Amino acid sequence: MLVNIPATNKITILIVDDHKLIRDTWSFILNSDPRFQVIAETDSGKTAIELAENNHPDIILMDINMSPMNGFDATKEIRKISPDSRIIGVSMHSQPAYAKKMLQVGAMGYITKNSSKEEMIGAISEVAQGNKYICHEVKTILSEQILEDTEKPDINLLSQREVEIIDLIKQGQSSKEIALELSITLKTVEVHRHNILKKLNLKNTAALVNFINTAGIA
Missing domain, CATH: 3.40.50.2300 (Response regulator)
Structure with missing residues (x-):
């Protein structure tokens, strides 16, 4: 000291x-x-x-x-x-x-x-x-x-219809099956899937499935 x-x-x-x-x-x-x-x-x-x-x-x-x-x-x-x-x-x-x-x-x-x-x-x-x-x-x-926080996918950005589609993707359904399930056209399903990837800043369906599994969605 x-x-x-x-x-x-x-x-x-x-x-x-x-x-x-x-x-x-x-x-x-x-x-x-x-x-x-x-x-x-x-x-x-x-x-x-x-x-x-x-x-x-x-x-x-x-x-x-x-x-x-x-x-x-x-x-x-x-x-x-x-x-x-x-x-x-x-x-x-x-x-x-x-x-x-x-x-x-x-x-x-x-x-x-x-x-x-x-x-x-x-x-x-x-x-x-x-x-x-x-x-x-x-x-x-x-x-x-x-x-990193701002780049994380935010489920709140999705519409109710998009959340429904994510739920069906989680169940393993194809775009054609989703279209029949929701009574919408195949093209509409593909548009929704494209928008989902864009909103969640994900590159492809594999990344989406991984996000669904890790985030515990639906």
């Missing part, structure tokens, strides 16, 4: 991480920048709470993977006793769920240990100005998840 007298014209920083090499590296990088001053560092969530209460740092770099008190719990407590301290979650995890949870408990930012030195400094600068910051790695994964 290192505690210095804060410089009033600098952004004061508390580093919380259970790896000494990381704490030493971050301290060296940040203290080399005239905008920042690392005023304390610790490997303990409990000690981090005490340091935050006594020193009220501007920024806290908080490792979320610590024991016995993890970064989520430490963040909750620090928000109560030093509300002006802005916390940036730091983790090896790039899944958006971790970033979301950290922000929910009061953090203002989230970076991973894959983030560059420049990104860490950028995150500190943004959060110090009152802005929220999520690192590029997490944003990229989140964007991919959103795209």
